[in-house]
Amino acid sequence: MLERLVELSLRFKVLVLIAFVVIGFLGFQAVRQLPIDAFPDVTPVQVNVYTEASGLAAEDVEQLLTTPVESALAGLPKVQEIRSVSLFGLSYVSVYFEDSMDIYFARQLVNERLQQVGDRLPAGYGKPEMGPNTSGLGQVFWYTVERADTKLKDVAQAKAPSDMDLRTLQDWTIRLILRTAPGVDDVTSWGGQEKQYQVRIDPLKLIAHKLGFKDVIEALQANNAQVGGNFINVGREQYLVRGLGLVQNAQDIGNIVLKSEDGTPVYMRDVAEITEAGAPRTGAVTRDGKEVVLGMALARIGENAKSVVDEVKAKLDTVKQALPPGVVVKPVYERTDLVNAAVETAVRALIEGSILVALVLFLFLGELRSALVVVIALPLSMLIAFICMNQVGLSANLMSLAGLAIGIGMMVDGAVVMVENAFRIMAERKAHGEPVDRTAAVLPAAREVANPIAFAILIIIVVFLPLFSLQGLEGKMFKPMAFNISFAMAGSLILALTLIPVLAALVLKPKEEKDTRLVSFLKRHYARVLAWSLARRKIVLAIAGGALLGSLALFPFLGKEFMPNLKEGAIMWRITSIPSASLDESIGISKEVAALVKQKFPEVETTLAMIGRAEKGETADVNYMEVYTPLKPKDQWRDGQTLESIEEAMQKELSAALPTAVVSYTQPIQMRIEELISGVRATLALKLYGDDLGELDRLSAKVKDVLAGVPGVADLALEANIGKPQIRIQVDRDALARYGLNADDVLTVVKNGIGGEPVSVLLDGVKRFDITVQLDKADKASMQAIERIPLRAPNGSLVQLSQVAKVSDAEGYSFIRREQLQRYAVVQMDVRGRDINGFVQEANAKIAQAVKLPTGYYTEWGGAFENQQRALARLSLIVPVTIFFIFVLLYTAFNSVKYAALILANVPFAIIGGIVGLAITGQYLSVPSAIGFIAVFGVAMLNGIVLVSFLNQQREKGFAVRDAVISGTALRLRPVLMTASVAILGLVPMLLSSGVGAETQRPLATVVVGGLITSTLLTLVLLPVLYDWIEERAARRLAKSQEDTP
Secondary structure, rough: HHHHHHHHHHHHHHHHHHHHHHHHHHHHHHHHHHOEEOOOOOEEEEEEEEEOOOOOOOHHHHHHHHHHHHHHHHOOOOOOEEEEEEEOOOEEEEEEEEOEEEEEEHHHHHHHHHHHOOOOOOOOOOOOOOOOOOEEEEEEEEEEEEEEOOOOHHHHHHHOOOOHHHHHHHHHHHHHHHHHOOEEEEEEEEOOEEEEEEEHHHHHHHOOOOOOOHHHHHHHHHEEEEEEEEEEEEEEEEEEEEEEOOOHHHHHHOOOOEEEEEOOEEEEHHHHHEEEEEEOOEEEEEEEOOOEEEEEEEEOOOOOOOHHHHHHHHHHHHHHHHHOOOEEEEEEEEHHHHHHHHHHHHHHHHHHHHHHHHHHHHHHHHHHHHHHHHHHHHHHHHHHHHHHHHHHOOEEEEEHHHHHHHHHHHHHHHHHHHHHHHHHHHHHHHHHHOOHHHHHHHHHHHHHHHHHHHHHHHHHHHHHHHHHHHOOHHHHHHHHHHHHHHHHHHHHHHHHHOOOHHHHHHHHOOOOOOHHHHHHHHHHHHHHHHHHHHOHHHHHHHHHHHHHHHHHHHHHHOOOOOOOOOOOOOOEEEEEEOOOOOOHHHHHHHHHHHHHHHHHHEEOOOEEEEEOOOOOOOOOOOOOOEEEEEEOOOHHOOOOOHHHHHHHHHHHHHHHHHOEEEEEOOOOHHHHHHHHOOOOOOOOOEEEEEEOOHHHHHHHHHHHHHHOOOOOOEEEEOOOEEEEEEEEEEEHHHHHHOOOOOOOHHHHHHHHHOOOOEEEEEOOOOOEEEEEEEEEEHHHHHHHHHHHOEOOOOOHHHHHHHHEEEEEEEEEEEEEEEEEEEEEEEEEEEOOOOOOOHHHHHHHHHHHHHOOOOOOEEEEEEEEEHHHHHHHHHHHHHHHHHHHHHHHHHHHHOOOHHHHHHHOOOHHHHHHHHHHHHHHHHOEHHHHHHHHHHHHHEEEEHHHHHHHHHHHHHHOOOOOOOHHHHHHHHHHHHHHHHHHHHHHHHHHHHHOOOOHHHHHHHHHHHHHHHHHHHHHHHHHHHHHHHHHHHHHHHHHHHHHHHHHHH
């Protein structure tokens, strides 16, 4: 069938050329439309549920909100796990679904359950809402809204905007404009002060007028409404009736009448002061030491990061026209910088690889025309891959483009073999003095190699099948790569059987075959080596076996890790203070950090500290901050500084400056990925499950001390959980009964008077501002002041709060984490300078010795380790299956177990170079290097197939075994060396590159280059020796059996 395809192509040459011109055009279209991203989106299918409950402590949030929401969501189909965090004022529940689940369907299911659970939650607290439909890497664009430099003239005259003005501008102007940008799901605001209208009551004035706290709240709600009175007919016309009673401003609120005493009205302003002020805050943002408001645009799931950023930037120009004087909007972080850098790394590897490949071909063929014919296969295979990528919906990112870079060498393999053979047959015919009809010469040449080429390329595609079986994070990372290699290889197979023969027939000039200097030099030396090896078969086999055993002995000493970290060129600091730290204290720390960085590290462009949490999406308290420090371009750095040296120096300085805080660093995207995978913002985490929070605290502190003694541990941190100071107001029911009061009278004072819970809303156009009724600051400034808050009993008497409730202080928890409906504590760490696997084994042994866990308590490792175990488990199952598949394919190709086994025997020897390569460069065995081994297997077998099938053809022509081996290998030396050196050189740029994302590609390239060097040597020496030995034995057996049968 394949031969028929070649025949048809050669018959309809023009059609084939037209077809490929069209394919080329479609490919260019596809390249322009491809979504571009830095990283494949590795977000699991997850839906987040937030319940805001301003003022509630973590323990109450867990009991009242988190537990009911969790248990309602636990029964949904295809749920993998449920995690939750309850912290002050917020319940956050995250539901992870299996990858096969459609995100919109998942959201619909969660929404249905939330409707049901909403009625069961206690009244007066927030309703559970779903988080934005964005991926964990969705924060594609950050900007700050800040005051312009006051030195400018026109700004000095205008009043500088306050934190409240900045936040109002962000929430009600900028955010609304940016949300209309295509692909943006939401824009979150962080920092500044949210405007509120506060009714600050003087409790003694209230009591003087014989009013209670509740009277004020009810009066406010009764005096702020808008109603419709339907319509009335006046004559022939219809009039709509509107009842307008909304308060418009602070003056209207002050004019609300609470009661009338002897005909004199008592106004709200008589018992309270009405002011515009900032709401209580759960977070703040500072940039270079000044408070600013931060906005983050979130891209919707599945959107192209680059185009979303471009759309948002276009909208920002609109925003700039709407800004009042004295305010500027400055971008801080945009994903496109990283995207462009990462894609540039990959594209550079592709282009340089292609140039090297063209050079090699010219050196080996010594003839420009044939080299050109082969090189055409490269861009066309890639364009075919791009067309397929576009159809399947893959984005062009580090991983998918790395797939093409690995494949550079393999894509031309088929074309190399085809052109080389056509060239040889034309030369042979010319040498015999026959007239050369080019088409007639190409046809038999193509027939000779069509089958081996097809099988070899199929096998390479099969070799990459294990990658399709990977799951979770590593699946999302490496499937694009496998898809792409498969697309490009399939494309190159089609090309090798259609376009390449056509071009060979049109372009190649029949001339005598002269070996280039390089090839004749190689042939001479190779003939000697081969003759020596064939004479001493046992020694050759022993050397090969010894090398294999030696490299396998190195294997246990290679470290193992999950994924090398991507270097994003920006550092993200995490600073955690003691749990009792206030927001003002944290803002002070952030200013200290900014001053220190500015003074000592000129490489840092700006310092942006994000403290606590924004309204949605963060689960942090005010004692935690993330400080983003992007770096200037390398040419502006001080001499001799590297990213690593800057990180280390900064960590030293910051740790010294902040003795009470825990300081660690990571990178913006890496941090999000780690958090998504295991709910932990660290490479490695030990989770300790159990029921009692106090017991968990005690045990995790013990475990932390044990881990501190394991070599390789860095940034070891136990989330300091207990230590959030609390004032507890416990109702005394007997006392309440004596005074005729209800618990609600006391709790209203706590919730509204002290907590400032909003009781109504003031509408100002589209803007909405909360109205709160609360006690004056002085009346709730200390515990003593709170004890003295007066209440009015129904009989008119005065009662102090301490007479009807016990006011005490205690230490509570800053947050409560749960997973699989169980409470747990986390010990986080990073591992530096050694592999994770060995670290975990040593840590487990030490913990088992030192810490005795009570019944019902158990530990699990999370973070990167979890994934590494899962990936290795899958690969150990899939790789043997793949090898079996390949064996079946080989058997089909040769119809003989003997030859199939002979070629497969080549594979283990390909490992030698890979292992030695990793050992020399000091890289670890990770998912990318495992993929490198897979790629080496493919090329090793490709060479084996071509060689064995050729030796068999020589035998069919009637050569003796030894002659066939010597002449066949000499003829195939050139294509075998060409395919190998093309594959090696195609990857050299990847080996040497240092751009963004090179870390993930380097281990892969190391293994392929090392493995190919050894496997090519073995193909050319070991395979002929084995073939010679096997065939000789078979011939002897045959001769013997013929002697026996007279």
